[in-house]
Amino acid sequence: MLFYDAMHRIIPPLTRALWRPTVEGVDQVPASGPVILASNHLSFFDSVVIPCVVPRKVVFLAKSDYFNGTGLKGAAQRAWFEGIGMLPIDRTDTRAALASLDTALEVLGRGEAFGIYPEGTRSRDGRIYRGRTGVAHLVLTAGCPVVPVGLIGTEDIQPVGSSRPRLSADVTARFGAPIDFAGRFAGVPSGRARREVTDEIMAAIAELSGQEPAGVYNDRPADA
Numbered sequence: 001m002l003f004y005d006a007m008h009r010i011i012p013p014l015t016r017a018l019w020r021p022t023v024e025g026v027d028q029v030p031a032s033g034p035v036i037l038a039s040n041h042l043s044f045f046d047s048v049v050i051p052c053v054v055p056r057k058v059v060f061l062a063k064s065d066y067f068n069g070t071g072l073k074g075a076a077q078r079a080w081f082e083g084i085g086m087l088p089i090d091r092t093d094t095r096a097a098l099a100s101l102d103t104a105l106e107v108l109g110r111g112e113a114f115g116i117y118p119e120g121t122r123s124r125d126g127r128i129y130r131g132r133t134g135v136a137h138l139v140l141t142a143g144c145p146v147v148p149v150g151l152i153g154t155e156d157i158q159p160v161g162s163s164r165p166r167l168s169a170d171v172t173a174r175f176g177a178p179i180d181f182a183g184r185f186a187g188v189p190s191g192r193a194r195r196e197v198t199d200e201i202m203a204a205i206a207e208l209s210g211q212e213p214a215g216v217y218n219d220r221p222a223d224a
Helices: 002-008 011-019 046-053 071-083 096-109 134-142 190-209
Strands: 022-024 035-039 058-063 086-089 113-116 146-152 172-175
Touching: 011 046, 035 046, 035 134, 035 190, 046 058, 046 113, 046 146, 046 172, 058 096, 086 096, 096 113, 096 134, 113 134, 134 190, 146 190, 172 190
Parallel strands: 022 172, 035 113, 035 146, 058 086, 058 113
Antiparallel strands: 146 172
């Protein structure tokens, strides 16, 4: 925690100075207590922008590869990810999806904020894809509110195929009003409840981001 506090005093101000994101509605994020920030997903940098503009720690999961580098470069990369609150997850493990949900529930159980992309992976054509129901599992299990987030322009920071981030990009982060599902699905079959919760969250995200709905799931590329 001390390391996070030290790095967090440096990384968010630096990030905001470089990209100067427009931030709308961040006061909608509860100042304390467990909360899920559910966002659209356009870029790797989504997991940098959100923690750097929200005035409380937001935990995201990231590939464990990012934490396993060696030498000075590996140490610097590890410090960067830890400094914005990321936790490693081994996505090559066949139980990775279940492990990520368990980790998320631990984070929420500590009263922290957890960030998630219900689409599962980045949109490569700018459309917003159907949400997977893991987010609803977290919502209904933890019983905490969800703040929808719409990100715009983050894909321009480091376009697909680019090896370096651009220092100039028009980025907007929009935060919606918290959605509280407590007590709304009592007696509803769990599968149906998860689907309805997920669809409501995705509709709120799409309204903020202005993206065209794809109407299908987004499959993860083999090299993602």
